[in-house]
Amino acid sequence: MRAKPEVLAKNLPRPRLNRAQISDIYRHLQSLDPAPRTELNYSNPYTLVVAVALSAQSTDVGVNKATKALFAKADTPQKMLALGEDVVRDHIKTIGLYRNKAANVIKLSQMLVDDFGGIVPGNRDDLIKLPGVGRKTANVVLNEAFGQPTMAVDTHIFRVANRTGMAPGKDVVQVEHNLLRVTPDEFALHAHHWLILHGRYTCVARTPKCFNCAISEICKYSKKTKAVD
Template sequence: MNKQKRHEIFSRWRADNPHPTTELEYDSPFELLIAVILSAQATDVGVNKATRKLYPKANTPEAIYALGVDGLKEYIKTIGLFNAKAENVIKTCKMLIDEHDSQVPDSREALEALPGVGRKTANVVLNTAFGQPAMAVDTHIFRVSNRTKIAPGKNVNEVEQKLLRFVPKEFLIDAHHWLILHGRYTCVARKPKCGSCMIEDLCEFKEKTEF
């Protein structure tokens, strides 16, 4: 795919949705961090249901740490892998209190040192909370990047590096959100909705559908 096509694709997404953001609900970098940790192998809808009950009661590292693992589980037990996630969140809160003055760090190295935070989670926080041009490649972004040929790659790291290289600079901050939303609602896994896709004429997927 050439530079002009990529520029036009992102231009259309920007025109349609000038200020995209995550569908996770949050009011602070800390709330975002916890929501992203909880969202691994879970839906944003499911995480939001849990955090709508949790955050009014506890939305700081101290308050969630005070709940303890068992107390936190009561709020997040509807989310997949909640046992492991509760352990990680409590450990992360302790590290934030002890090592970062209860603030979420804005560096990749410090974020990835937190329990339950991998490269993808760190990228979401760096991009969404701190406005850094990071690219969190989830299943949606991986699929859209390969299917459209915007940034094909064999694994998530390859796709991440290609996106950072190929996405025009003016779109980098918001590209992650446009790609996720496109994969979640239009370029869906089983059968993409090519017939109602705003970039169908630019996409290089060969087996287009009419739906």
């Protein structure tokens, strides 16, 4: 069962689309990719936590390249601790903020061993205690690894939610709660993946590809682009 938003609906900006239109958006996105998954490579909840934490201000492609050899050596917190921070840093030095991220990987691995028996917890309150893990990272892990219908709002989802008018908000928390409020239960599990992929490849930041958009006729964006001959 989906958790109720923590912010009262009356405090959230009003969607510019009705529920039928929002359902239509999800149906269109579902038709393009019925069962989307994260583009990060991982083998278990632990490697997922590490990969998502490393992906901050980095691309999934870059993280996958950096973690391929790392995860081959260390796919548990115990193995990661045995490698040590210097070795972890050498593996991930091609991604942004690699020094801080390497330190956090070791710290979160130590906390998992010390406080959780080496097992990744399946709830947000415990996940966000881990160094380098914030609300968005926790939501990704809960959705991808534990099958919970969370909404991990990144810059792509924030943009899509506001541009389309389906769930406007002034910050990522407002957008998250608004999306949880308006997303029908039948689409809740995959909703955040559909919106991320749509923002990453179609509703891009500078020049959205409205001319090749499955939801263009529903979207309330006022500056729709046309194909260039």
